[in-house]
Amino acid sequence: MYRKNKGIHIFLFLLPALALFIGVLIYPIFASVHHSLFEYRTFTDPGQFVGFKNYTDLFTPQYDFGKAIINALILAALSVFIQLPLSLGLALMLGKGIKGERVYLSVYFMPVLISAVVIGMLWEKIYNPIYGLVTKTFEYFNWSGLPAAGLLGDKKTALLAVFIPTIWQYVGYHMLMMYAGVKSVSPDLREAAMLDGATDSQINRYIIIPCIKPIIKVSIIFAITGSLKSYDLIKVFAKDAYNCSYKVPSLLLVRYAFHNAGGIASAIAVMMIIMCFAFAIIINQMFKERD
Amino acid sequence: MKKFKRLAAILLAGAMVFGLAACGETAVNTPASTADTTVSTSTDTANTDVEPAASSDEKVKLTMWCIATEGDSNRASYEKAIADMKEKYPNVEFEWEAIENETYKTKIAAAMAANEVPDIFFTWSCAFLGDFVKEGKVYCLDDTLAKYSSELPESMLGNTTYDGKHYGVPLTMNIVALFANMDLLAQAGWDKVPENYDELMQCCDDLLAAGIIPFGCAGGETWCVTEYLEPIIQKTIGSKALNDIFVNGATYDNPDVAKAVDTFQAMIDKGYFDPAGASLPNDDVKQNFIDGRTAFYQNGTWNCADFSKVDGLNVKVTEFPVIDSSKSKLGQLIGGPSDTLAVSASSPNAELAAEYAAELGKLICHYGYLDGCGLPAWIPYGDTSNINPLTQAVAEICANADSYVLFGDTAQSAVDKDPYLDAVAKVYGKELDGAGFIAELKQNIR
Numbered sequence: 001m002y003r004k005n006k007g008i009h010i011f012l013f014l015l016p017a018l019a020l021f022i023g024v025l026i027y028p029i030f031a032s033v034h035h036s037l038f039e040y041r042t043f044t045d046p047g048q049f050v051g052f053k054n055y056t057d058l059f060t061p062q063y064d065f066g067k068a069i070i071n072a073l074i075l076a077a078l079s080v081f082i083q084l085p086l087s088l089g090l091a092l093m094l095g096k097g098i099k100g101e102r103v104y105l106s107v108y109f110m111p112v113l114i115s116a117v118v119i120g121m122l123w124e125k126i127y128n129p130i131y132g133l134v135t136k137t138f139e140y141f142n143w144s145g146l147p148a149a150g151l152l153g154d155k156k157t158a159l160l161a162v163f164i165p166t167i168w169q170y171v172g173y174h175m176l177m178m179y180a181g182v183k184s185v186s187p188d189l190r191e192a193a194m195l196d197g198a199t200d201s202q203i204n205r206y207i208i209i210p211c212i213k214p215i216i217k218v219s220i221i222f223a224i225t226g227s228l229k230s231y232d233l234i235k236v237f238a239k240d241a242y243n244c245s246y247k248v249p250s251l252l253l254v255r256y257a258f259h260n261a262g263g264i265a266s267a268i269a270v271m272m273i274i275m276c277f278a279f280a281i282i283i284n285q286m287f288k289e290r291d
Numbered sequence: 292m293k294k295f296k297r298l299a300a301i302l303l304a305g306a307m308v309f310g311l312a313a314c315g316e317t318a319v320n321t322p323a324s325t326a327d328t329t330v331s332t333s334t335d336t337a338n339t340d341v342e343p344a345a346s347s348d349e350k351v352k353l354t355m356w357c358i359a360t361e362g363d364s365n366r367a368s369y370e371k372a373i374a375d376m377k378e379k380y381p382n383v384e385f386e387w388e389a390i391e392n393e394t395y396k397t398k399i400a401a402a403m404a405a406n407e408v409p410d411i412f413f414t415w416s417c418a419f420l421g422d423f424v425k426e427g428k429v430y431c432l433d434d435t436l437a438k439y440s441s442e443l444p445e446s447m448l449g450n451t452t453y454d455g456k457h458y459g460v461p462l463t464m465n466i467v468a469l470f471a472n473m474d475l476l477a478q479a480g481w482d483k484v485p486e487n488y489d490e491l492m493q494c495c496d497d498l499l500a501a502g503i504i505p506f507g508c509a510g511g512e513t514w515c516v517t518e519y520l521e522p523i524i525q526k527t528i529g530s531k532a533l534n535d536i537f538v539n540g541a542t543y544d545n546p547d548v549a550k551a552v553d554t555f556q557a558m559i560d561k562g563y564f565d566p567a568g569a570s571l572p573n574d575d576v577k578q579n580f581i582d583g584r585t586a587f588y589q590n591g592t593w594n595c596a597d598f599s600k601v602d603g604l605n606v607k608v609t610e611f612p613v614i615d616s617s618k619s620k621l622g623q624l625i626g627g628p629s630d631t632l633a634v635s636a637s638s639p640n641a642e643l644a645a646e647y648a649a650e651l652g653k654l655i656c657h658y659g660y661l662d663g664c665g666l667p668a669w670i671p672y673g674d675t676s677n678i679n680p681l682t683q684a685v686a687e688i689c690a691n692a693d694s695y696v697l698f699g700d701t702a703q704s705a706v707d708k709d710p711y712l713d714a715v716a717k718v719y720g721k722e723l724d725g726a727g728f729i730a731e732l733k734q735n736i737r
Binding site: 041042043044045061062064127128129130147148149150152153154155158237239240241242243244245254255256258259260261 | 393396397400401403404405422426510511512513514566567568569570571572575579584704705706708709710712713715716717720722731734735
């Protein structure tokens with residue numbers, strides 16, 4: 001009897017959170033799948049059932065979703081291979097307990113606290129082809145090679161120019177997570193290794209990094225899923241420009257959701273969810289094998 | 292079981308990360324009768340005395356959304372009009388909110404879907420408002436506007452009339468015009484604005500030879516590119532053909548459209564456009580024109596107010612010259628009454644809101660005209676002798692107008708607008724030539 005009641009009590013305590021979780025997270029995913037099979041030219045009228053047409057249409061030149069996916073994957077690759085190593089390097093350096101550790105920590109973390117809109121506008125000024133810092137630096141040193149349209153205006157450089165601040169902003173975020181991991185490693189292990197004559201790089205490689213592997217895994221998942229759904233900073237650069245060379249899935253999703261193509265927007269949302277799940281599973285599998 | 296647990300954990304984690312993703316015939320308009328009267332002063336229709344209109348003691352709350360933000364040139368006219376309305380309708384507690392242009396388009400669409408629209412809302416005419424009318428979300432203003440027939444010409448209501456019913460209160464009307472910095476033109480040996488296409492091209496060559504960039508165009512906002520491309524297409528294929536494409540469902544597969552696009556690209560290739568404008572927003576490009584970086588700036592006539600306030604800026608305004616005189620002629624203009632106030636069908640005080648919107652629209656139009664923010668859709672009243680010379684010049688252009696074609700991104704439905712603007716951006720970015728432009732739009736629109 002007591003066991004039975006205990007089960008009911010647990011269920012009742014979990015129910016509010018479960019209801020919230022299903023209502024706010026799970027239901028919208030299923031609703032998106034449903035919406036993606038219809039036209040949804042207006043918010044209230046589903047229109048005709050079109051099956052998987054929205055998904056096939058996504059890859060036509062009209063919606064250009066393929067290009068958006070490629071851009072998001074480039075951003076994800078840059079995050080994993082540039083942003084995270086930078087974060088790890090900073091975390092390892094600061095984790096050693098250098099002088100002014102707290103100050104450095106605050107400085108590196110500061111961009112995370114600044115609104116993406118502010119960062120976007122700041123970098124937009126840096127890139128300004130007339131008075132921007134980049135332009136003026138090139139002029140001062142008489143360097144050539146800067147496109148006349150500026151880094152943001154030239155198709156060859158725009159993608160990288162937009163991704164640099166995107167990556168820069170979150171270096172501090174991942175650094176802080178890894179720093180917490182580094183600090184949680186027992187000092188005894190570090191001291192024992194030092195007594196055995198291990199160098200700093202050997203301590204990091206054989207002791208610290210293996211100890212913080214779960215945090216690195218979470219950072220990789222956050223970096224990749226964050227890249228796939230990146231929106232705010234890129235929207236600041238894109239403004240009201242159509243066909244910008246740095247379009248990403250979220251940018252298209254928002255545009256079509258409010259431009260009488262709700263079915264297409266839902267299909268994009270579903271594709272993004274699938275990709276995020278896929279990457280999360282792949283990364284988990286990769287780390288599991290190594291474990 | 293362990294596998295299931297792991298999979299469930301991954302699914303739930305993914306769901307948390309991505310939950311938010313899911314929430315996620317008319318004929319060519321003939322020139323309006325008011326255009327002929329804009330430079331004159333009409334006091335017989337004046338209604339300048341502010342008298343309390345509603346006598347009831349009961350306070351009624353009305354709300355409004357618009358795009359007259361602090362930086363908007365129309366802000367002052369809204370503020371003055373609302374101040375007058377507070378005196379005229381003491382029983383109305385009026386709350387209004389101004390939202391940035393692009394954000395507004397998204398916000399109003401979402402609010403319509405959720406039936407959370409304010410009593411009165413700003414909208415663009417034609418397809419933008421038409422989509423809301425089709426959904427039954429907009430209050431019909433036939434009864435209200437009938438009382439204003441002597442002050443608001445029927446010709447100004449064409450863009451907000453659907454199935455013979457009126458749904459909008461027009462404010463000011465604007466056209467796309469070519470602004471020329473006469474001091475820069477003088478440096479290139481020109482003491483007048485070019486009068487035909489050949490002269491314009493020669494003027495651009497002379498400006499380049501003098502080290503001056505002819506045109507500034509904001510690639511960061513695609514609507515600014517249309518302000519160049521649409522007049523070029525119109526002056527190549529004529530108003531009727533362009534209006535048929537925008538409004539009446541004619542195909543884009545027209546070789547003359549391709550020719551016009553190639554003309555635009557030839558101008559880009561010759562270096563007539565400031566390359567720095569490729570990613571800049573309109574405010575920066577406009578400032579570049581004011582600062583004397585570019586000699587010409589083609590955009591809406593709402594800019595007259597701002598240009599006339601700059602000390603020492605010697606600007607003249609004209610229309611883009613005719614390219615193919617066998618199909619087009621001077622006086623064929625892009626623009627017309629587009630800025631509109633509408634009333635939500637779900638407003639609990641829809642009748643009062645309609646009356647309030649009409650009076651407010653009339654006042655915004657009046658003050659906007661006096662400030663130089665455009666030409667009046669309503670018959671002007673009061674002393675209009677101090678209107679800035681640029682607006683007066685625009686009034687003269689409109690007085691000689693042959694026909695108007697509404698802005699492409701307003702005239703076309705929301706569904707057609709996106710592929711159209713995408714293709715326009717590709718043209719400016721040199722990803723599509725004329726043939727590619729018509730082929731892409733033929734495939735994606737009709």
